[in-house]
Amino acid sequence: MGNYFSNIFAGIGTALVGMKITLNHLFGHKVTMQYPDKYNPIRDGGLPDFTRNRLFVDMDLCIGCMICQRNCPVNCIEIETIKVSKDDPEYLKPNGEKRALWVSKFNIDFAKCMFCNLCTEECPTNAIYMTKEFEYSAYDRKNLYYKFSVMTPAQIESKKRIIEEEKAKKAAAAKAAEAKSTETKNE
């Protein structure tokens, strides 16, 4: 019988303790951060250092080595390059280095990208890296297809022509050399 009453008091008492706790929380501090309206992790610095978000490619640094394209497990990177001819007026970079390749196309399809970070890890010049930008959803899949190459179509055309001309010249030279050698054979 003593147990009976103590159980009832314990039941009512614990319910009241619980009600006191919930009442404190009812008027207490709220932890919700109102993300788009009052809080933005990019602006307010809420993102950690190594978050994986949208990629960015610095075309000044990119040497067109295609390591990122080959590393990509989902084939979301597409790169096309043009060789640099010695006749090219921009054969040397502004800082005097030799230019290896023109990157005429550097496209990343973020609809495919899975943010594995394998492209950024292997990049020899750190040209491709993760930004803090993550709010880039789009209504059309085409809008997730980002083009990073800074070359204009006219530029690409002219660079292609230069390399064609050089090839043609080389071929002509080779032909001439061949003709010469056959001539000497014939003699």
Added chain:
Amino acid sequence: MESNFILELFGNNIWSYLIIAVIPLGFVTLYALVAILGELKIASWVQDRLGPMRTGWKGVLQPLAEVIKLLQKEDITPTNVNRPLFNTAPFVVFIGSFAAFAVIPFSSKFIPADLNIGLFYIFAVSSFGVIGILMGGWSSNNKYSMLGAIRSASQMISYEIPMALSIIAIATLSASLNMNKIIEMQAGGFWNWNILGGNGPILKIVFIPFLFVLFVVYFIGSLAETNRTPFDIPEGESEIVGGYHTEYSGMKFAMFFFAEYANMFIVSSLVTVMFFGGWQSPFGSFLNDPISQVFWFIIKAMSFVFVQIWLRWTLPRVRVDQLMYITWKVMLPFAFVAFLGVAFWSMIKP
């Protein structure tokens, strides 16, 4: 005394009775929106969240959005249900809870039907809901619905007994079952409310504990009667999916939902009428005109609705055996003893 201002205004004809019937319906609709918002906001505040914030100012239009969503959802009727029962069950439940509004005294000048047996009537029609719930659960042809309905019926029938005892005690104390008479007995300030012993000489303080026990018993019973936590085993999501309304969707589910909220208000207003002076102002004749009385009544009833919501987010669900233990072994003996005490007081009361 004429207790209905509409009959005074428009005379005793069918149109005034229609208006009288429509006023509580409008009130229930408005109240349900407020209660849904309260439920959402209190739930999230207790959990340290903010709750809906984007529909209107601080999310006040959220209940409207939820109701519109519910109304435009597809009304699915599963193939193997018992169609007539399945389709009428939600409306039976709602009629049961709406019929109880007939004797809710909003003010001394407005009570839809001033019955001599108001308290008895309210108790009778609120049992109507059990039939609706059983109909819904059985006709759904689903084991979870059936289990939920059986649990609901057993729970409601068990908890009605201690509740009935506290109602009888109040009827004994007031010597009436008429809602307005019970309230008029508690006139003259909050110290005359039944929870503080009712209207009587100073000796009444000896009997305050009995009335307090009756209040607690009635309030706990009302939680079980409305199927709310901690007594929500008829719809315990983790055990039996959704209980008796598992198979319902759209408008019919909305009716169940609506009936639950209407029931919450009915039991709260009954607590108000029986223990907290109904539409009486807490300060005697201060602000005790018919219009302020509406305000007092709704404030009191809504504060009990708040306590119900508050309890819902505090207590976990009880087990079935605990449920039966609470009603038969705890509430019933306590209600008996308290009833005897109150009966003794009403005998010796001058």
